[in-house]
Amino acid sequence: xxxxxxxxxxxxxxxxxxxxxxxxxxxxxxxxxxxxxxxxxxxxxxxxxxxxxxxxxxxxxxxxxxxxxxxxxxxxxxxxxxxxxxxxxxxxxxxxxxxxxxxxxxxxxxxxxxxxxxxxxxxxxxxxxxxxxxxxxxxxxxxxxxxxxxxxxxxxxxxxxxxxxxxxxxxxxxxxxxxxxxxxxxxxxxxxxxxxxxxxxxxxxxxxxxxxxxxxxxxxxxxxxxxxxxxxxxxxxxxxxxxxxxxxxxxxxxxxxxxxxxxxxxxxxxxxxxxxxxxxxxxxxxxxxxxxxxxxxxxxxxxxxxxxxxxxxxxxxxxxxxxxxxxxxxxxxxxxxxxxxxxxxxxxxxxxxxxxxxxxxxxxxxxxxxxxxxxxxxxxxxxxxxxxxxxxxxxxxxxxxxxxxxxxxxxxxxxxxxxxxxxxxxxxxxxxxxxxxxxxxxxxxxxxxxxxxxxxxxxxxxxxxxxxxxxxxxxxxxxxxxxxxxxxxxxxxxxxxxxxxxxxxxxxxxxxxxxxxxxxxxxxxxxxxxxxxxxxxxxxxxxxxxxxxxxxxxxxxxxxxxxxxxxxxxxxxxxxxxxxxxxxxxxxxxxxxxxxxxxxxxxxxxxxxxxxxxxxxxxxxxxxxxxxxxxxxxxxxxxxxxxxxxxxxxxxxxxxxxxxxxxxxxxxxxxxxxxxxxxxxxxxxxxxxxxxxxxxxxxxxxxxxxxxxxxxxxxxxxxxxxxxxxxxxxxxxxxxxxxxxxxxxxxxxxxxxxxxxxxxxxxxxxxxxxxxxxxxxxxxxxxxxxxxxxxxxxxxxxxxxxxxxxxxxxxxxxxxx
Numbered sequence: 001x002x003x004x005x006x007x008x009x010x011x012x013x014x015x016x017x018x019x020x021x022x023x024x025x026x027x028x029x030x031x032x033x034x035x036x037x038x039x040x041x042x043x044x045x046x047x048x049x050x051x052x053x054x055x056x057x058x059x060x061x062x063x064x065x066x067x068x069x070x071x072x073x074x075x076x077x078x079x080x081x082x083x084x085x086x087x088x089x090x091x092x093x094x095x096x097x098x099x100x101x102x103x104x105x106x107x108x109x110x111x112x113x114x115x116x117x118x119x120x121x122x123x124x125x126x127x128x129x130x131x132x133x134x135x136x137x138x139x140x141x142x143x144x145x146x147x148x149x150x151x152x153x154x155x156x157x158x159x160x161x162x163x164x165x166x167x168x169x170x171x172x173x174x175x176x177x178x179x180x181x182x183x184x185x186x187x188x189x190x191x192x193x194x195x196x197x198x199x200x201x202x203x204x205x206x207x208x209x210x211x212x213x214x215x216x217x218x219x220x221x222x223x224x225x226x227x228x229x230x231x232x233x234x235x236x237x238x239x240x241x242x243x244x245x246x247x248x249x250x251x252x253x254x255x256x257x258x259x260x261x262x263x264x265x266x267x268x269x270x271x272x273x274x275x276x277x278x279x280x281x282x283x284x285x286x287x288x289x290x291x292x293x294x295x296x297x298x299x300x301x302x303x304x305x306x307x308x309x310x311x312x313x314x315x316x317x318x319x320x321x322x323x324x325x326x327x328x329x330x331x332x333x334x335x336x337x338x339x340x341x342x343x344x345x346x347x348x349x350x351x352x353x354x355x356x357x358x359x360x361x362x363x364x365x366x367x368x369x370x371x372x373x374x375x376x377x378x379x380x381x382x383x384x385x386x387x388x389x390x391x392x393x394x395x396x397x398x399x400x401x402x403x404x405x406x407x408x409x410x411x412x413x414x415x416x417x418x419x420x421x422x423x424x425x426x427x428x429x430x431x432x433x434x435x436x437x438x439x440x441x442x443x444x445x446x447x448x449x450x451x452x453x454x455x456x457x458x459x460x461x462x463x464x465x466x467x468x469x470x471x472x473x474x475x476x477x478x479x480x481x482x483x484x485x486x487x488x489x490x491x492x493x494x495x496x497x498x499x500x501x502x503x504x505x506x507x508x509x510x511x512x513x514x515x516x517x518x519x520x521x522x523x524x525x526x527x528x529x530x531x532x533x534x535x536x537x538x539x540x541x542x543x544x545x546x547x548x549x550x551x552x553x554x555x556x557x558x559x560x561x562x563x564x565x566x567x568x569x570x571x572x573x574x575x576x577x578x579x580x581x582x583x584x585x586x587x588x589x590x591x592x593x594x595x596x597x598x599x600x601x602x603x604x605x606x607x608x609x610x611x612x613x614x615x616x617x618x619x620x621x622x623x624x625x626x627x628x629x630x631x632x633x634x635x636x637x638x639x640x641x642x643x644x645x646x647x648x649x650x651x652x653x654x655x656x657x658x659x660x661x662x663x664x665x666x667x668x669x670x671x672x673x674x675x676x677x678x679x680x681x682x683x684x685x686x687x688x689x690x691x692x693x694x695x696x697x698x699x700x701x702x703x704x705x706x707x708x709x710x711x712x713x714x715x716x717x718x719x720x721x722x723x724x725x726x727x728x729x730x731x732x733x734x735x736x737x738x739x740x741x742x743x744x745x746x747x748x749x750x751x752x753x754x755x756x757x758x759x760x761x762x763x764x765x766x767x768x769x770x771x772x773x774x775x776x777x778x779x780x781x782x783x784x785x786x787x788x789x790x791x792x793x794x795x796x797x798x799x800x801x802x803x804x805x806x807x808x809x810x811x812x813x814x815x816x817x
Contacts, residue, residue, distance in 0.1 A: 129396040135247030136389035153229035160222040259320035264384035267313030274306040279370040286363035490517035553794040574773040605742040616731040623724040654692040661686030
């Protein structure tokens with residue numbers, strides 16, 4: 001018996017199709033909630049087993065098989081519900097193989113990113129090393145060029161000094177320098193290709209060509225040639241620094257090559273230059289058997305520089321050799337040999353040149369020994385730079401090997417991982433696909449199919465549990481089918497009783513069966529009995545409510561009349577309070593205006609008092625100033641008297657000078673021709689004495705005039721002081737009167753302030769009464785309105801009571817006991 005049959009049976013009751021469908025669904029829901037626990041578990045297991053998308057793709061329900069429809073239709077609905085819930089979950093729609101592919105891709109990314117960073121880092125080190133190697137050849141050629149230029153400096157000095165034997169050697173050295181420059185051009189212009197370095201190299205070549213022309217044409221002296229060669233060497237050293245910086249040699253990451261670079265490119269070339277300059281000056285001193293302070297100072301300076309570069313260059317070279325055993329085997333003996341020879345020559349220079357006043361050491365021997373030391377240092381420097389190039393080349397090869405080894409190892413691991421991942425993925429996806437295929441067959445109606453997966457992993461356990469669940473579900477399905485037929489019969493009987501109740505006949509009793517519809521029938525019977533009792537009680541209460549509502553309406557009409565009378569009285573009181581409030585507000589405003597006028601009077605009095613006090617203080621200050629001026633003028637008179645005494649002294653000196661001039665004139669006259677010159681001087685002295693006497697007379701007259709004017713000024717100031725004192729007394733009296741006026745005005749302000757405060761308080765009290773009267777008026781109006789609304793509601797309540805009695809009367813109720 002299916003759902004359509006049940007609906008056809010109950011259609012004879014007389015309900016509409018919508019009412020019948022709702023009643024049937026509610027009864028089924030109640031019955032479904034009371035099914036046994038085992039049936040629920042079996043149904044849930046079946047629903048979980050058919051959640052996959054594959055069950056929804058090819059799982060048609062056989063319309064001719066009621067058991068299949070009953071068995072699979074709830075599952076299809078549950079699957080559709082799960083599909084709606086998981087609609088936004090992207091990964092839930094992917095196959096396992098796709099998910100494993102995504103995991104593999106993520107693993108590849110996690111390995112590829114650090115591998116990429118490692119390869120980029122190694123490649124960066126390789127590029128740095130290649131760039132450094134590019135700088136080795138130009139540096140080596142520059143070292144050779146520096147050596148040739150230093151040798152040319154000596155030969156040019158000798159040639160310009162008149163030693164014709166050195167001319168041929170200088171020309172030979174000039175050709176060697178030209179060849180070195182020609183070999184440097186492609187290295188600088190092509191291999192490096194830096195515009196700034198190219199420009200510096202071009203300037204250095206121009207400098208060399210200019211120097212060469214000056215030496216050939218003997219346009220400069222030997223000293224100027226030495227200075228010009230030294231400047232050119234400084235250009236070469238600066239160019240070496242530029243090349244090293246451009247190729248990244250100072251930023252070398254390895255300690256052994258870094259120390260070797262510092263020694264071979266920076267320290268040793270400067271050491272050689274210092275020794276060469278020391279050799280030039282030292283040989284000259286020993287050859288001439290004398291040395292001035294300038295030569296000693298220059299030798300000391302170059303020797304100090306040589307010691308510093310010796311310590312720096314050999315120290316850094318030794319650090320590099322200690323870090324690299326291969327380099328140590330090749331350079332240690334050469335470095336030790338040159339260290340000893342250099343140390344010996346430095347001590348020889350100090351002992352034979354700097355420490356002696358008389359030079360007996362042979363100049364040629366000194367020159368040959370120091371040149372031999374310089375050649376050895378050049379050999380060490382060249383070997384160091386060449387060894388640096390080999391170290392960099394070895395490092396580049398080592399980095400390439402490391403990169404290939406790591407890349408190959410990672411590639412091999414990746415291949416092995418892919419193979420293992422393939423078999424692991426197959427071990428998961430193949431059983432899952434088989435299990436999905438079994439589910440699809442079950443969804444098509446083949447209830448005999450089973451997975452039969454015997455693997456010992458979780459998928460095998462899931463498959464065995466699934467087979468067991470299908471077996472249990474098949475057994476439960478037969479039992480459920482039989483119970484459904486019995487349930488449908490009970491539901492039809494129950495629906496007939498419900499239809500009678502729907503016709504408002506509460507005397508009908510629903511049948512109480514022994515199946516799960518029994519509690520429903522019992523509940524309907526209890527519901528109808530209780531509803532009948534309630535409706536009888538409602539009829540009784542409705543009558544009582546109607547009587548009480550009529551009584552309330554009568555009382556409400558009386559209260560409305562009283563409230564209207566109160567409203568009129570309150571409105572009259574509010575009008576009278578408004579008038580009183582306006583009068584008090586006018587009084588308060590007038591008091592406030594008086595208070596403001598009195599306040600302004602106090603302020604003006606205070607300002608006048610301050611002005612009088614300031615006047616008194618100003619007059620007092622003027623009096624003090626005049627007294628101080630009087631004292632200073634008196635002191636000026638005293639100083640003028642001192643000037644008079646000084647003028648008297650000067651006048652006496654002028655008199656004596658005049659007498660001396662007369663005596664000198666007399667002696668000059670007695671001396672005859674020999675005293676004419678002295679007579680002229682005596683006349684001038686006499687004129688000077690007369691001028692001094694006239695000046696002292698003028699100063700004396702001026703001093704007397706100053707004394708007279710000073711006395712008059714003192715008298716005038718005394719009179720001014722008397723007048724200032726009288727003005728001070730009058731100003732003080734005015735200040736006292738101002739103070740009394742202010743005190744009287746302040747008392748007046750306080751009184752007016754009290755009046756204003758009291759008026760303001762009274763106005764506020766009146767305003768509060770007015771506000772309260774308005775509130776009472778509003779409350780009275782609201783009460784009146786509420787009473788009117790209450791009367792209307794009471795009338796409606798009477799009407800509702802009648803309607804309630806009429807509505808309850810449509811039910812057929814059992815007789816009340």
